[in-house]
Amino acid sequence: MSDSYAIFTDNLGKSFGKMKAVRGLDLAVKPGRITGFLGRNGAGKSTTIKMLLGMMRPTTGEGTVLGKRIDCPRESVEMRRRVAYVSEDKRLYGYMTVEQIIAFTGSFFPGWRPEVAENLLGEYELPRKRKIKALSRGMRTKLALLLAFARRPELVILDEPSEGLDPVGIEQLLRAMAVQCAEGTTVFFSSHQIADVERVADDVCMMEKGKLVLRLSLDEMRKSYRQIDAVFPAAPPELNFRVPGILSVRESGRQLSFLASGDTEAIVDRARDLHAVSVDVAPVGLRDLFLEMVKER
Amino acid sequence: MLWYKSWLETRTRFFIALLGISALCLIRVYIGEIDVFTRLPLLRTVEYRTVLDEGHSMLCFLWMMGVILLTMGGLLREKATGAAPFTLALPVGRPRLLGTRIGMCLAEAVVLAIVPWIVMFLTASVFGEAVSLDQAGFLLALLLSGGMVFFGVALLVSSLVEGEYTAPMVSFGVVFAGLMALNSMSLDKYSPMHFASGGGLIDRHTGLVVGPIPWVHAVEWILLTVFLVAISLFAIQCHEF
Amino acid sequence: MFFRLNPATGQPLYLQLMEQIRHATETGALRDGDQLPGIRTLAEQLVVSPNTVVRAYTELEKEGLLELRQGSGAYVTLSSRTRRRTDRIQAARRRLQDLIADLRSEGLSDEEIRRAVEAEILYSAELTGKR
Structure with missing residues (x-):
C-alpha cells in the first residue's frame, strides 16, 4: 500500500510539550508527479517535512519515504541517498566556496550529474570562487536548488523554494521543477505562492492546524470545483440545500455563495427551484479554495 | 569528503591556534634562555630545565584552550547557523558525522601538542x-x-548546547570551574591539568620528569574521554533538529 | 508552435493543450507529419507539469490526431477525415472573411458584427438545446 506512494504517512503526529504541531496526518504523494504542499505559517508543513527526513521523531504514527521507514535511522540514510531536500532558510556552509560545496555534495551521490551542475551554475549566474557567506539570499537559494537538482534524486522535497527569489529566479525554479519531473523525479514542494503552485503542480495537499484538510489533483479542481452565486428575490429561503458536494455556503443579504465540487447542476437546479433570480457558475481558483479550507471555523 | 568539510571548517582556527601557541612557546623558551633581568645567559642547566618544564605547563593551558576552540562545531552549531538541515539531508548517519569531527579534532589536537614542542x-x-x-x-x-579530557568535555558541551559560540563559552566555564574546584579542595591529583603538566612527577631540583610514564593513569583519563564521547554520540542521536 | 495555458480557467490544462493542438491542425498551423516538441521540452517551455503534456499527447493519440514514437516525439497524423474537416474549416474561414469584409463595407463596426455573430450562435444553440 505505502510502496505505491513516494511519500506516505499514517496518523503521523508531532507534539512539542502540549503543543500539537502535527495531528493525525495521512499524507500520500504519488510518484512521478509534482505535488504542492500548502498551508499557513505554523500549519505544520516544515515539521512534517523534517519528520519525513528523519530530523525529528514522530510522536505518533508512522510513515515511509520511497518505501523506507522514516523513524529508522538506517533506512533513513538509504532513503536520503535518493532524495534531495532544500530547507526553508537555505543556509549552507559559509566557509566553503560555491565550487567547493558542489564538489563536496557531489561526492555523496553516485548519480551526481556534473553537467547539470555546470548548466545550472551558468543559468543561475553563480560565482564559482565566492565564499558562500558572501552570497546574497537569492544566490544562496539558487545554489541550494542546484545542489538538489544535480544529484539525480528520485524525490525532491523543497520547503518554500521560491522564497527570496526574484520573478526571473522563480521562473527558472518552476522550469527546473518541470524538467526534473520530466526526468522521472517526484517533486514535493511547499509554497505560499499559490499562483506558482497552480501553474506547475499536478496535485495539491493542504494542511491546516496540523491536519491534512484537502488533497486533490488540479485537473479535478478545474473540472469539478465551482463557485455558484445565486441571488434570491427575498432573503434566501434556506441555507441548507441538502445537496452533496457543497463545501461551504456564505450568505450576504439576498445572495448565497456556494463552493461546490461534483454535481454543480444539482445545486443550480435547486437554486432555480427556490426561485433564484440569477445563478452564476464560475470556476474556482486555487487561492479561493485554499482560503476557504483554512478559514476559521 | 566529510573530512574535507571538517578541515575547511576548522582550518582557520587551527592555524591561528598553532601559530599562536608555537609563538608563545618559542618566546617562553627564548626568554628563559636569556635572563630578562640580567640580560645574561643562564648558566645553570637546572634553571634551564625549569624553563622547558614551565614551557610545557604553559603549553598545556594554551592547548586546552585551543582544543576547546577547535571542538566548537558540529550539528548543534550548524543548527544555529542554519546549515544543519543541509548536513542532515546528506545520506550519512549522525554517528559518522560526529566520528569525522572527532577524528579531525584529534588529529589537529595532536599536531597542536607536537609542533609547539618541536619549536621549544x-x-x-x-x-x-x-x-x-x-x-x-x-x-x-x-x-x-590527561588533556584529552578537555576535548571530551568540549565535545560533550558542543553536543548539548545550541548557538554559534555558546559551546566554547560553556566549555571554558565548565573547565575553569572544574579545575578551580579541584584546586581549592586540594584534589589536584584528580585534576587532568595537573596530570597533563606533569605535576607530582617533576623533580623539584632538576626540573625533569622522573620515573616511568604512569600508563595506568593515562589510560584512565583516556577511558574517561571515551565515556564523554559516548555520551556525546548518544546526545546527538537523540537530538531533534 | 506557441501554446498558452491559463491555470485560472475552469478547464484542466491538458484539455486546454489538446484543444490548442487540435485548433492548430484545423487552422493549418500544424500539418500532417509535423513534429511536436518532446514532453520535456514542451513542459519546460510552458512551465507546466510534464504530466499535463503526457496526458494531452496520449489523449490526442487515442483520438488519432497524434502518433507517439518511442524516443523521437509526437507527430501529427491527420486522417483523411480530419484532413477533410480541416479543409472545410479553412473554406469556412474564407467565407467568413468575405462576409465580414462585406458587412464592413456596409458600414457595420467590428463590435456590431461580433455581437450579431455571437447572438446567432447562442440563439441556434438554444434551439438545439431545447430540442
Whole structure:
C-alpha cells in the first residue's frame, strides 16, 4: 500500500510539550508527479517535512519515504541517498566556496550529474570562487536548488523554494521543477505562492492546524470545483440545500455563495427551484479554495 | 569528503591556534634562555630545565584552550547557523558525522601538542642546550592522555548546547570551574591539568620528569574521554533538529 | 508552435493543450507529419507539469490526431477525415472573411458584427438545446 506512494504517512503526529504541531496526518504523494504542499505559517508543513527526513521523531504514527521507514535511522540514510531536500532558510556552509560545496555534495551521490551542475551554475549566474557567506539570499537559494537538482534524486522535497527569489529566479525554479519531473523525479514542494503552485503542480495537499484538510489533483479542481452565486428575490429561503458536494455556503443579504465540487447542476437546479433570480457558475481558483479550507471555523 | 568539510571548517582556527601557541612557546623558551633581568645567559642547566618544564605547563593551558576552540562545531552549531538541515539531508548517519569531527579534532589536537614542542626543542637546541627526546616524549604522553579530557568535555558541551559560540563559552566555564574546584579542595591529583603538566612527577631540583610514564593513569583519563564521547554520540542521536 | 495555458480557467490544462493542438491542425498551423516538441521540452517551455503534456499527447493519440514514437516525439497524423474537416474549416474561414469584409463595407463596426455573430450562435444553440 505505502510502496505505491513516494511519500506516505499514517496518523503521523508531532507534539512539542502540549503543543500539537502535527495531528493525525495521512499524507500520500504519488510518484512521478509534482505535488504542492500548502498551508499557513505554523500549519505544520516544515515539521512534517523534517519528520519525513528523519530530523525529528514522530510522536505518533508512522510513515515511509520511497518505501523506507522514516523513524529508522538506517533506512533513513538509504532513503536520503535518493532524495534531495532544500530547507526553508537555505543556509549552507559559509566557509566553503560555491565550487567547493558542489564538489563536496557531489561526492555523496553516485548519480551526481556534473553537467547539470555546470548548466545550472551558468543559468543561475553563480560565482564559482565566492565564499558562500558572501552570497546574497537569492544566490544562496539558487545554489541550494542546484545542489538538489544535480544529484539525480528520485524525490525532491523543497520547503518554500521560491522564497527570496526574484520573478526571473522563480521562473527558472518552476522550469527546473518541470524538467526534473520530466526526468522521472517526484517533486514535493511547499509554497505560499499559490499562483506558482497552480501553474506547475499536478496535485495539491493542504494542511491546516496540523491536519491534512484537502488533497486533490488540479485537473479535478478545474473540472469539478465551482463557485455558484445565486441571488434570491427575498432573503434566501434556506441555507441548507441538502445537496452533496457543497463545501461551504456564505450568505450576504439576498445572495448565497456556494463552493461546490461534483454535481454543480444539482445545486443550480435547486437554486432555480427556490426561485433564484440569477445563478452564476464560475470556476474556482486555487487561492479561493485554499482560503476557504483554512478559514476559521 | 566529510573530512574535507571538517578541515575547511576548522582550518582557520587551527592555524591561528598553532601559530599562536608555537609563538608563545618559542618566546617562553627564548626568554628563559636569556635572563630578562640580567640580560645574561643562564648558566645553570637546572634553571634551564625549569624553563622547558614551565614551557610545557604553559603549553598545556594554551592547548586546552585551543582544543576547546577547535571542538566548537558540529550539528548543534550548524543548527544555529542554519546549515544543519543541509548536513542532515546528506545520506550519512549522525554517528559518522560526529566520528569525522572527532577524528579531525584529534588529529589537529595532536599536531597542536607536537609542533609547539618541536619549536621549544629547536629553540633550546639553537642555544646549545641538551634536551632529551625522552623528556619531551614523556611530557607529550601526559598531555595527550590527561588533556584529552578537555576535548571530551568540549565535545560533550558542543553536543548539548545550541548557538554559534555558546559551546566554547560553556566549555571554558565548565573547565575553569572544574579545575578551580579541584584546586581549592586540594584534589589536584584528580585534576587532568595537573596530570597533563606533569605535576607530582617533576623533580623539584632538576626540573625533569622522573620515573616511568604512569600508563595506568593515562589510560584512565583516556577511558574517561571515551565515556564523554559516548555520551556525546548518544546526545546527538537523540537530538531533534 | 506557441501554446498558452491559463491555470485560472475552469478547464484542466491538458484539455486546454489538446484543444490548442487540435485548433492548430484545423487552422493549418500544424500539418500532417509535423513534429511536436518532446514532453520535456514542451513542459519546460510552458512551465507546466510534464504530466499535463503526457496526458494531452496520449489523449490526442487515442483520438488519432497524434502518433507517439518511442524516443523521437509526437507527430501529427491527420486522417483523411480530419484532413477533410480541416479543409472545410479553412473554406469556412474564407467565407467568413468575405462576409465580414462585406458587412464592413456596409458600414457595420467590428463590435456590431461580433455581437450579431455571437447572438446567432447562442440563439441556434438554444434551439438545439431545447430540442
